[in-house]
Amino acid sequence: MIVVGAGLAGLVAAAEVADAGKRVILLEQEPPQSLGGQAWWSFGGLFLVDTPEQRRMGIKDSADLAWQDWLGSAAFDRDEDLWPRRWAEAYVQFAAGEKRSWLRAMGHRVFPVVGWAERGGGPADGHGNSVPRFHITWGTGPGVVEPFARRVQASPWSRSASGTASTPW
Secondary structure (H helix, E strand, C coil): CECCEEEEEHHHHHHHHHHCCCCCEEEEEECHHHHHHHHHHCCEECCCCCCCHHHHHHCCCCCHHHHHHHHHCCCCCCCHHHHHHHHHHHHHHHHHHHHHHHHHCCCCCCCEEEEEECECCCCHHHHHHHCCEEEEECCCCHHHHHHHHHHHHHHCCCCEEECCCCCCC
């Protein structure tokens, strides 16, 4: 399989393919220092739902509330919204379910304080989040990228091709 782009999405895809025992080539036009793309430079905040960190802070959250918040912002109201809506539903379930444990199994950790990015007006039927869900990664953006970069680099099934250097990732 060929994965185009070594941003976070490309790294996740390449890592999953390599872990499945398949050969994968990761193509990237930028030099190896750009591994992780914009995620590397990010604050490292992740959308997680109903976590121990939230509960410790007294935040009452659930997949249903997160979905209601999502609907308040997304306004899925056209026929062509079918697939984006299905993706969003699956993502909210992932964020409320296995996402945190999946990341933790790779060594990912978050700060014990949950932030409130995209804060809504309060009720869950308006734009934004009605409760804090912004979990900041230890190490910020590089901390988000590292587990996936490590998996790709460690795989005997992965190869990389960079637009400038031939340094393997």
